[in-house]
Amino acid sequence: MDEITARQARFLKDHRRHHHLVTALRFLIFFLFLAAWEISTRVHLIDAFIFSSPSRILETVFTMGRDGSIFRHTGITLYETLVSFLLVILVSFLMATVLWFSSTASEVLEPCLVILNSLPKSALAPLLIVWLGANPGTIIVAGMSVAVFGSIISMYTAFRETDEEKIKLIRTLGGNRMHILCCVVFPSSIPSILSILKVNIGLCLVGVIIGEFLAAREGLGYLIIYASQIFKMNYLITSLIILCIIAFLLYQIIQKLEHYIRKARKI
Amino acid sequence: MSPLLEVSHVCYSYHTLSGETQALCDITFSVDEGEFLAIVGPSGCGKSTLLSLLSGLIEPEQGSVHIGRLPVSGHRAGIGYMLQKDHLFEWRTVYKNVILGLEIQKRLTKENLEHVEEMLKDYGLAAFKDSRPSELSGGMRQRAALIRTLALNPSLLLLDEPFSALDYQTRLNVCNDVCGIIKRENKTAILVTHDLSEAVSMADRILILSRRPAGIVKILPVHFKEKGLTPMERRQAPEFKDYFNEIWKELNAHG
Numbered sequence: 001m002d003e004i005t006a007r008q009a010r011f012l013k014d015h016r017r018h019h020h021l022v023t024a025l026r027f028l029i030f031f032l033f034l035a036a037w038e039i040s041t042r043v044h045l046i047d048a049f050i051f052s053s054p055s056r057i058l059e060t061v062f063t064m065g066r067d068g069s070i071f072r073h074t075g076i077t078l079y080e081t082l083v084s085f086l087l088v089i090l091v092s093f094l095m096a097t098v099l100w101f102s103s104t105a106s107e108v109l110e111p112c113l114v115i116l117n118s119l120p121k122s123a124l125a126p127l128l129i130v131w132l133g134a135n136p137g138t139i140i141v142a143g144m145s146v147a148v149f150g151s152i153i154s155m156y157t158a159f160r161e162t163d164e165e166k167i168k169l170i171r172t173l174g175g176n177r178m179h180i181l182c183c184v185v186f187p188s189s190i191p192s193i194l195s196i197l198k199v200n201i202g203l204c205l206v207g208v209i210i211g212e213f214l215a216a217r218e219g220l221g222y223l224i225i226y227a228s229q230i231f232k233m234n235y236l237i238t239s240l241i242i243l244c245i246i247a248f249l250l251y252q253i254i255q256k257l258e259h260y261i262r263k264a265r266k267i
Numbered sequence: 268m269s270p271l272l273e274v275s276h277v278c279y280s281y282h283t284l285s286g287e288t289q290a291l292c293d294i295t296f297s298v299d300e301g302e303f304l305a306i307v308g309p310s311g312c313g314k315s316t317l318l319s320l321l322s323g324l325i326e327p328e329q330g331s332v333h334i335g336r337l338p339v340s341g342h343r344a345g346i347g348y349m350l351q352k353d354h355l356f357e358w359r360t361v362y363k364n365v366i367l368g369l370e371i372q373k374r375l376t377k378e379n380l381e382h383v384e385e386m387l388k389d390y391g392l393a394a395f396k397d398s399r400p401s402e403l404s405g406g407m408r409q410r411a412a413l414i415r416t417l418a419l420n421p422s423l424l425l426l427d428e429p430f431s432a433l434d435y436q437t438r439l440n441v442c443n444d445v446c447g448i449i450k451r452e453n454k455t456a457i458l459v460t461h462d463l464s465e466a467v468s469m470a471d472r473i474l475i476l477s478r479r480p481a482g483i484v485k486i487l488p489v490h491f492k493e494k495g496l497t498p499m500e501r502r503q504a505p506e507f508k509d510y511f512n513e514i515w516k517e518l519n520a521h522g
């Protein structure tokens with residue numbers, strides 16, 4: 001179908017036009033907001049010391065960029081988040097596999113998982129710091145503690161939801177539990193695993209920031225707490241903005257990965 | 268010559284916390300080599316359960332199942348089982364789906380793969396080897412599922428309502444195709460169906476089951492005056508109507 005009809009062409013054109021309009025409006029609102037912020041601090045409508053301003057933030061970014069501290073703090077937070085994310089995925093994949101293999105184990109462990117998962121995760125962080133000391137390893141564990149229990153539960157649920165008839169098929173072909181796991185359970189869980197990844201990258205970031213609030217000498221979480229204590233609002237808001245960008249980029253990376261895998265496997 | 272499959276006094280019940288469901292009760296029959304047996308019965312009477320017992324997926328509570336004089340227990344390589352839905356995996360190509368059984372049983376030998384290639388060619392799927400299952404029509408999917416089963420070279424073929432997911436027209440054609448394939452590969456087959464006309468058009472003998480707990484009402488031999496008719500031709504033959512009515516009567520009396 002190389003030829004498209006005039007009506008289809010018009011539909012596509014309208015669609016594109018709408019898309020451009022939305023993009024333009026987004027930028028417009030963004031710049032209006034920045035302008036309003038900047039102007040209201042210039043005319044002393046709001047106090048720039050407390051609310052900061054776009055120009056002050058830009059200035060802060062430049063000073064921090066010159067002495068390299070912006071890269072150090074961002075890098076540390078990013079590193080801790082990615083490591084805890086990878087560990088969460090690894091641990092929950094292994095645990096879900098074990099639970100799938102042994103229904104007795106899963107029945108025994110279920111209450112523990114549910115309780116640990118419903119606990120407000122930030123409550124665990126102080127405990128971890130006392131137990132493990134204030135070091136980057138602890139921050140990574142704190143990041144994991146927020147995500148790992150929910151992730152195990154969701155992944156195990158995804159494994160359990162495999163079509164019974166597909167499992168029967170593998171059995172009729174002479175397969176054992178291992179074949180069932182590798183030929184049906186894992187492949188058919190991939191869509192669920194991808195959405196679990198998307199949820200968990202954000203949760204790990206939350207956990208890492210909480211850990212850095214409590215016990216760190218570096219990282220964006222540390223910077224936020226430090227800046228709020230000495231009232232350096234420019235630093236605080238700059239850190240928040242960097243955090244926004246990190247969260248957005250991490251999510252986008254996972255989204256791209258999902259898109260790529262879905263396309264490769266045609267699902 | 269002793270029969271290929273011997274089922275004697277088999278009983279089976281499902282046990283759940285909400286109670287016991289007696290599915291099969293005192294089932295005895297045998298199937299000779301090269302024979303095509305159809306099993307009909309009301310839905311929910313235990314037909315699928317019977318096939319699971321024959322294939323060794325579940326063990327009878329009483330009685331025994333013997334294939335070639337050996338008791339069936341665990342999975343037996345000699346049995347091919349075709350389920351109601353094709354269950355072709357979308358994450359594999361058609362070819363990869365078809366060799367799944369060989370892959371699982373580590374039997375990817377040159378002869379076996381050549382046999383697969385030949386069947387793909389003979390049954391019109393060679394051009395779709397590298398396609399995804401979703402690109403196949405309903406009938407082609409069913410043929411692919413049959414090749415997946417036949418790739419393991421089973422001596423006994425179990426078919427559990429393999430056409431019920433297809434629309435009527437496709438169903439008649441696929442029924443014809445599959446019957447031809449089974450005859451050509453010279454297989455012994457047991458077909459479960461709730462479609463009486465399907466049973467009459469394909470089988471050498473028809474086993475009629477009663478309502479749950481299923482017992483055998485009757486085993487009816489099917490003879491058409493003209494030999495070697497295809498299912499489609501059988502549907503036109505004069506005897507067709509009589510067999511149909513007889514089974515209908517038996518089912519209504521006991522079903």
Ligand SMILES: Nc1ncnc2c1ncn2[C@@H]1O[C@H](COP(=O)(O)OP(=O)(O)O)[C@@H](O)[C@H]1O
Nearest residue numbers: 281283288290309310311312313314315316317
């Ligand atoms: N796993 C199971 N647990 C409990 N009862 C079952 C199970 N599988 C089937 N049954 C019951 O056994 C009876 C026979 O099932 P089935 O063999 O699937 O019937 P059919 O294939 O003839 O439609 C049905 O009444 C069904 O409810």
Ligand SMILES: [Mg+2]
Nearest residue numbers: 314315316427
């Ligand atoms: Mg059934």
